[in-house]
Structure formats: structure tokens, C-alpha cells
Amino acid sequence: MDITNRNKLLQxxxxxxxxxxxxxxxxxxxxxxxxxxxxxxxxxxxxxxxxSGIGKSGHIGKKIAASFASTGTPSFFMHPSEALHGDLGMVSENDIVVLISYSGRAKEFSLILPILKEMNIAIIAITGSLSSPLAKAADAILDISIEKEACPMGLAPTSSSTNTLLMGDVLAISIMRAKGFKEEDFARSHPAGSLGAKLLNHVKDVMRTGEQVPSVGHRATVLDAMLELSRTGLGLVAVCDEQQHIAGVFTDGDLRRLLLKEGTLHDPIHQVMSKPGYRLPDGWKAIEALKSFNDHNITAAPVVDVNGRLVGALNIHDLHQAGISLNT
Incomplete structure (x- = not known):
């Protein structure tokens, strides 16, 4: 393509x-x-x-309904043609209807409006014609009128469809803010996304349990702890009493420092472990655990319940695999 045509496309x-x-x-x-x-x-x-809307208004209406639903306002899209063939039965007397038509004269709506009025259902019109039948029947009118479409022939909905989309966003987000909708609420409707992973997962949801948790008794030796380090590969061992309360933590780093100081593998673990050792509450959110790892410059920790008993273990790789990240 020559430079002239390229410039025309930009224009x-x-x-x-x-x-x-x-x-x-x-x-x-x-x-x-x-x-x-x-x-x-x-x-x-x-x-x-x-x-509800038909044509381009319908496509945008689906997005508006989805925006409402994901921001705390139960919503669904109803195609006008399908509404006239049974789907109108999905509308109950407690619902509210948002009808989208730039001209306000969609023929499907001329059949739907009397039924909605008979059911005493409130109607919000998103339209570009304030004198249209739709506008006259509505309880509230949102004006999306334009002077000129971006289509040079003035035929394809462009400026008008953009205004429709924007007005839908204005309505959905204003309602969301008025309800005090929070990140945690948003995450519940997006559990598979990264925000859901960050805000819904707790330490107890992603921690290692059972045989995957490295632990030894407080009467164990360094050798016992080293074998447990090797078995689990977590980088630490929780040293517990008979009630599974953590007395201390022994890490790979502790083992290296012990050997450099000419300690032996037969030394009692309670003499060389780190006391009391860092531990994570199982009720913390997973993102809080990741922040704590970063703040303390560690990569793993045992997990305790509300009574301080060992119930699991967690490292930074477990968090990353669960989709937990400090990045948005």
C-alpha cells in the first residue's frame, strides 16, 4: 500500500x-x-x-446486562423477538426493564410496552428520540441523541451505539457505587479470574496438608529434621510438642549455619532451631500471606489454626500456582 492510501486510513x-x-x-x-x-x-x-434491544442496540444491551450482573445488580438480556414468543414470561412484577432503541420506534417494543404497562413494571428508556413512543411510555429517559454518526453515509450506528454503551456504563457503575460494591463482591462473580484468586482464597485453601507438612517432635535431632527437609522439599521443618503447638522452626539456612559452626547431626533440634519461628494463620487471605513473605523476606512458613496448632505449610510457589500475585 502506497503512502497516500496509508495516510488516508489514518485520516x-x-x-x-x-x-x-x-x-x-x-x-x-x-x-x-x-x-x-x-x-x-x-x-x-x-x-x-x-x-432489551434489537440489532446493534441488542448487542450493546447484552454488554450492559452483563455489566449490571457482574457489579452486584442481578440482570439478564431479553431479545425483543424472543420476548414476543414466550420469553416475556421471564419478566416478573418485581423486575425493572431497560429498553434500548435509538429511534424509540422499534416495532417489537410497540407490542411489548402495553404488556409491561399492564404488569405495572417500571421502564427505563435509552433512546435518541425524546418524543418517540418508547420515551412517552418510559418512567425515566436517558438521552443518547447525536447530531452525526461517524459513518460517512449516516447509516451504520456508530456515534449512537457508542453513546448507548457509555450510558449503560454510567448507569451500571453509578448503581455499583451507590450500593457500596467492593472488590471482594466483584471477585465472587469472577472466581476464576486473578482478582478472584487474590481476594477469595485463604491460606487454608492453598496450603499443604497431611503428609506434605514437614514436622518433627521437640525431642528430635538435627538428623531427623534434615531427613524431613529432604522428604518434603519445603525448605523448613516445624518443631512441635505433643499437642502440635509449634515450639520453633528449622530451615535449610539453619542447617547450613549449624554445619559451618561445626555442629553435628546428632545435636538436639530444640537447641538449634529458630524460636519462636514465623508462622501463618490459616484464616489469613492468601494475598496477605504473600505480602507477609515479601515483608519478612522469606519463602515458606508453617500454618497454624486459631489455637496455634500446626495444620499446614505454605511456600511462595504454592501461592503463585494458585494465581496469587501482588500485581493487579
Whole structure:
């Protein structure tokens, strides 16, 4: 492709962005009483937010419904055509409906609106026509009108669909903030993501247990501890009394320092172990354990329950394998 055509592509792209941004910049000034009412309706509903739209509005409506659902507001998308063939039965009297149509004259909505009105269901309209049948039937109107589409023929929804998406985000995020929705709440609806791993997993969920936990009795020798170090490969051994309370910790580093000081493998472990030794509570969040490892410059630790008894062991590799990271 020659330089002229390359420059034209850049020009086209920049023109689209400039036009859509110009239209989007008009939205903040349009938020007023109707926006507040729309938010209040959603906040007070005892049911779900049902989002519906057809064509490009439908595609964006699916995203808006997903945004509501993932930020603490139960929601689903209902296709207008399917609604007319049975799916309208999914809407209950406790729900609220968000209908999206730029013209406000989608023929499917002309059949749906009377039924919603008969059910006394509140309607929020996202539309570009404030005099349309949809706007007149709505309890709250969110104005997404534009002067010009970015499409040079003015046919393909571009600026208008961008405004629709932005207005949906404005509504969903404002509701989220009003509800006091937190990171932990978000993680519960995204348990497979990195945020879910960081905020939902506790030490007891990712720690090693049973035979994987390196431990010796407080009457053991250095040799016993060394064999346990070799068996588990964790880099430390918990030294416990008869009730499994940790008296101290013996690490690879302790073993090396002992041998350099001409200690022997037959020395009693209680004489050379680190006291009291660092340990992790099993109720801590996994991300707290990782931060603690970094703060103390260690890579592993035994885990204790609320009574101080040994219940597991954890190292930094276990945390990384579970998807726990200090990075966002």
C-alpha cells in the first residue's frame, strides 16, 4: 500500500474517533432528574434488571446486562423477538426493564410496552428520540441523541451505539457505587479470574496438608529434621510438642549455619532451631500471606489454626500456582 492510501486510513480512523468523542462529550450535561430516577428505580427493585434491544442496540444491551450482573445488580438480556414468543414470561412484577432503541420506534417494543404497562413494571428508556413512543411510555429517559454518526453515509450506528454503551456504563457503575460494591463482591462473580484468586482464597485453601507438612517432635535431632527437609522439599521443618503447638522452626539456612559452626547431626533440634519461628494463620487471605513473605523476606512458613496448632505449610510457589500475585 502506497503512502497516500496509508495516510488516508489514518485520516479515516482519526475522523471516526473525533466524531464519536464529540458526541460523547455531550452526555454528562444530559444527566439530570431522569438519570437520578432511573438509578432510584433500579436501587429499589426487588427483582432483576431486564435489558432489551434489537440489532446493534441488542448487542450493546447484552454488554450492559452483563455489566449490571457482574457489579452486584442481578440482570439478564431479553431479545425483543424472543420476548414476543414466550420469553416475556421471564419478566416478573418485581423486575425493572431497560429498553434500548435509538429511534424509540422499534416495532417489537410497540407490542411489548402495553404488556409491561399492564404488569405495572417500571421502564427505563435509552433512546435518541425524546418524543418517540418508547420515551412517552418510559418512567425515566436517558438521552443518547447525536447530531452525526461517524459513518460517512449516516447509516451504520456508530456515534449512537457508542453513546448507548457509555450510558449503560454510567448507569451500571453509578448503581455499583451507590450500593457500596467492593472488590471482594466483584471477585465472587469472577472466581476464576486473578482478582478472584487474590481476594477469595485463604491460606487454608492453598496450603499443604497431611503428609506434605514437614514436622518433627521437640525431642528430635538435627538428623531427623534434615531427613524431613529432604522428604518434603519445603525448605523448613516445624518443631512441635505433643499437642502440635509449634515450639520453633528449622530451615535449610539453619542447617547450613549449624554445619559451618561445626555442629553435628546428632545435636538436639530444640537447641538449634529458630524460636519462636514465623508462622501463618490459616484464616489469613492468601494475598496477605504473600505480602507477609515479601515483608519478612522469606519463602515458606508453617500454618497454624486459631489455637496455634500446626495444620499446614505454605511456600511462595504454592501461592503463585494458585494465581496469587501482588500485581493487579
Amino acid at each position: 479515516y480512523g482519526r475522523e471516526v474517533l473525533e466524531l464519536e468523542l464529540q458526541e460523547a462529550q455531550k452526555l454528562p450535561a444530559r444527566l439530570g432528574d431522569d438519570f437520578i430516577k432511573a438509578c432510584e428505580l433500579i436501587l429499589s427493585t426487588k427483582g432483576k434488571v431486564v435489558v
